[in-house]
Amino acid sequence: MHNVNMKAEQLHQLIWMSRPLMQAAESCVEDGLAGTNLTVRMRAVLEILHKYGEQTVPELAARLEIQRQYVQIMCNETLASGFIEQRANPRHKRSPILALTNQGSTLIEDILSNEMQIMQEMSEGLSTEDIATALKVVLFVVDGLKKRAGERK
């Protein structure tokens, strides 16, 4: 009985740490971008292209799960920066494929490796099992919350 409330209480706390967690993570990423001429959203474009390879704006939008109109803007900015470039798309002549330039490729690899370095340093204070457990719990909770939101619709 009391245990049930305890669990719910802790779960509640966990869920609402998501905001500070996100803010802290984002401002950390932002710090890592200092001196690169990149914005956070340009970094996001580079990251996806690095992770999943060259692709079009609509593909990127699907991957990022945000509207293509906004992704278009992000990509145009990134294009202007010279870290990505357009290549002819054999599958769709109006929608060029976006690809990292050498410069962009080097840059995003550098950034990601610095970020991973931070992850490694931080993970030293935690056990492998605890991290795995935390990830499992969070995935479970996100899933549960999404289902619940889905029901209502």
Place this chain on the structure above:
Amino acid sequence: MHNVNMKAEQLHQLIWMSRPLMQAAESCVEDGLAGTNLTVRMRAVLEILHKYGEQTVPELAARLEIQRQYVQIMCNETLASGFIEQRANPRHKRSPILALTNQGSTLIEDILSNEMQIMQEMSEGLSTEDIATALKVVLFVVDGLKKRAGERK
């Protein structure tokens, strides 16, 4: 060696689940507000007043860690709704104390209890230890990220 990368990788995943987690949680809260004439930010005002008792706008702002000018707007809206009211502040005549009305008090208790119900249902799929571990890990990570951001400044 490989284990180190594994940990970093999982930690990375965990951290970046914070955004979907937050979004899912917020849209769940929003669902719970349907039919109440409350907005999410009005709910936030009621929640703080319920949790920490009656207080002034600047106090609320400190608690929410957002600028008092914005909190002022939230509070004015909430005042207009009739769920909170102003009371004379003996400590500062220009800054009335905001307190829940009976209506507001009933409403926020109702909302919070529904939300806790959801927490309980969801926590059934998880063990007490796993939830505690997840919370511990997340707190540790937030702390670590904040320190890191703090250093740079």
Place this chain on the structure above:
DNA sequence: TCATATTGACATTATGCATGTCATTTTGAC
């Protein structure tokens, strides 16, 4: 008393999206 701080009110700006519309391709079914 009087300099300083606090507060509410108001204005402006920024960020991160969602949504709508349009003209121009492009695609796919026939």
Place this chain on the structure above:
DNA sequence: GTCAAAATGACATGCATAATGTCAATATGA
């Protein structure tokens, strides 16, 4: 090959959630 439907880029608008700046009134405290 034709043609309706879909995809795409470009542009406009709107909205929530703030941050920031300013001002006048008032309150505080030395």
